[in-house]
Amino acid sequence: MNDELLTTRATSQLLGVSPSTVKRWSEQGLLACEHTAGGHRRFRRSAIRALLAAADRGATSRESPAPAVVELNDSEIDAWINRLLATMDVAPTVAALRAWYDALGSWWRVADRLGVVLAAIGHAWASGAITVLEEHLVSERLRRAILRCAEDFPAQPGAPCALLATANGEDHDLGLVLCELVLREGGWTVLWSGRRSPLRSLEDYVRHGGVGLMALSASSYATDTIGLTQEAETLASACRQVGATLVLGGAGLWPEPPPLGAFRIHGFGELATWLHAGR
Structure with a gap:
C-alpha cells in the first residue's frame, strides 16, 4: 500500500482542518511526522489513517481527543430538522443528543456533528426549504436542548x-x-x-x-x-x-x-x- 509522505497542507486537506492545527497536533504527539533535511514536516498516509481510526474508535473524554472527520447522510440530517420542526417540546431533542453522547463518548464529538446539522439548517433556509420563522424556531429549540444537556455539568468551586x-x-x-x-x-x-x-x-x-x-x-x-x-x-x-x-x-x-x-x-x-x- 502506498505510504507516501505528504506536506502539512496536503495533510490538513485530508483531515479537514487548518495547516496550523496539523502542526499543533504534531507538536502534541497526536500525529506522527518526519522532517526533511530542510526541517519541513512530512506526514505518512499511514499516520493519517491511524489518527482517523482513533477518532472512529470513539475515545472517551478522559483520553487525549483525536480529530474526527464528521459525515452525516441526508436522511440523518432530515430526521434532525424534522424532529426540531415537529414539536415545541425539547425533550425528544434532548434524548437524541444524549443518545449521540452515549454512542460517541464525549460532547465535543456530539458538537462537531451538530455543526453539520446547523449548516444544513442554514442551507435549508437559504434554499427556501424552510421559512425564516421555521429557521428561528428550529434554532431556538436546539439551543434549549443543548443548554439542558449543559446543566449536567454544574459549576465547581475554583474551576477555571x-x-x-x-x-x-x-x-x-x-x-x-x-x-x-x-x-x-x-x-x-x-x-x-x-x-x-x-x-x-x-x-x-x-x-x-x-x-x-x-x-x-x-x-x-x-x-x-x-x-x-x-x-x-x-x-x-x-x-x-x-x-x-x-x-x-x-x-x-x-x-x-x-x-x-x-x-x-x-x-x-x-x-x-x-x-x-x-x-
Whole structure:
C-alpha cells in the first residue's frame, strides 16, 4: 500500500482542518511526522489513517481527543430538522443528543456533528426549504436542548473561567452554545456575554475579570475582515497581558495566522484537545 509522505497542507486537506492545527497536533504527539533535511514536516498516509481510526474508535473524554472527520447522510440530517420542526417540546431533542453522547463518548464529538446539522439548517433556509420563522424556531429549540444537556455539568468551586461572546454585529451564536457545552464538560465555568457586547467592555473584563480563556465566534456571514482582525488583535493583546488564551471559532474570516496569544479552531475536537493539554 502506498505510504507516501505528504506536506502539512496536503495533510490538513485530508483531515479537514487548518495547516496550523496539523502542526499543533504534531507538536502534541497526536500525529506522527518526519522532517526533511530542510526541517519541513512530512506526514505518512499511514499516520493519517491511524489518527482517523482513533477518532472512529470513539475515545472517551478522559483520553487525549483525536480529530474526527464528521459525515452525516441526508436522511440523518432530515430526521434532525424534522424532529426540531415537529414539536415545541425539547425533550425528544434532548434524548437524541444524549443518545449521540452515549454512542460517541464525549460532547465535543456530539458538537462537531451538530455543526453539520446547523449548516444544513442554514442551507435549508437559504434554499427556501424552510421559512425564516421555521429557521428561528428550529434554532431556538436546539439551543434549549443543548443548554439542558449543559446543566449536567454544574459549576465547581475554583474551576477555571471562560468568557464567551460573538464578534461585533454577529447574531448567530448556536456555535457558541455548543462551545459552552464542551467547556463545561471540560470542567470550566462559563460566563455568557453572547451577542453585541462592546469590544471595550470585553477587553476590560478580560483584563480584570479573572478569565483564563475567551472564546469569540463569527459565522460565515461575518465577512468584515478588517473588523474581525481588529477585534482579534485587541482581545488577544488583553489575553496576553493576563496569561489567558483567545479562541477564535466559527466560519468567519478571522485573520490567518491568528494574533499572538490566540488560536483558531475549525472544530470542537481542536478545542477539546487544547483543554486536555491543560493550556
